[in-house]
Amino acid sequence: MFDRAAIVSTLQTACAMRAGCGLLLPSEDVRLGGRFTGLAAGMLLLELGPDRDIDAIGPAQVVCVTFNHARGSCCFMSRVLSCSAVHGASDRNRARSERVPAIVSPAARVRLAMPDTMSGIDGRLAFRVPVLDRELELDLGDTAAGGRVSVIDICIGGAQIELPEQHVALQLRQRVQVTIRLRQSTFTTLAEVRRRTDRRYGLFFVDVLREGRVVPPTALARIVRELERRWLEQRRGMARR
CATH class of the missing domain: 2.40.10.430 (Thrombin, subunit H)
Incomplete structure (x- = not known):
């Protein structure tokens, strides 16, 4: 488990690197791919790529976020504060590959509450x-x-x-x-x-x-x-x- 300072530091690094992440929506059995874009006023900012299940995410939902870091694989729970669609977002990435695509044109921008806890696993096991x-x-x-x-x-x-x-x-x-x-x-x-x-x-x-x-x-x-x-x-x- 990370302490508060380590949580902030880890997320700052992830945002600076625009690291990729996965969002799991337990209530909908859906996984979305995205990337970190910044921290602002106690909120975590993300962009989500085109996905057929993009409409499943919305305000007040609890999501599980996973990503890789120098410490290993990290995971935390958070609540969605807002989610706004990006008008004109392209689905062309989805046609290139069946895996979660690299984001060229984001489909949505999401604001998450800063997590209170974060878990990590040994990088060797990851x-x-x-x-x-x-x-x-x-x-x-x-x-x-x-x-x-x-x-x-x-x-x-x-x-x-x-x-x-x-x-x-x-x-x-x-x-x-x-x-x-x-x-x-x-x-x-x-x-x-x-x-x-x-x-x-x-x-x-x-x-x-x-x-x-x-x-x-x-x-x-x-x-x-x-x-x-x-x-x-x-x-x-x-x-x-």
């Missing part, structure tokens, strides 16, 4: 560890089977996977139950598809967020740390050659 070990298994719940799912990289927040050609394609924002196994460690969570490139998908582990706080599940953290250890050992071995 780092996506390349998966080199075939012992790691990932099952996609009750989706249609179609061969082994390849895990490209993983962290406590999510994973990048690649599906075989015969597997039924997943849809953006689709939620699936994921089970991850590495030797004696098993972890099951609800995951949401956040991006897609051909047969590769970016999954977000929904269950790492609890009441607005990022809480690393013990089993998942154990798996990630073990994969990281093996990856570092391999890199050290290659460096000695």
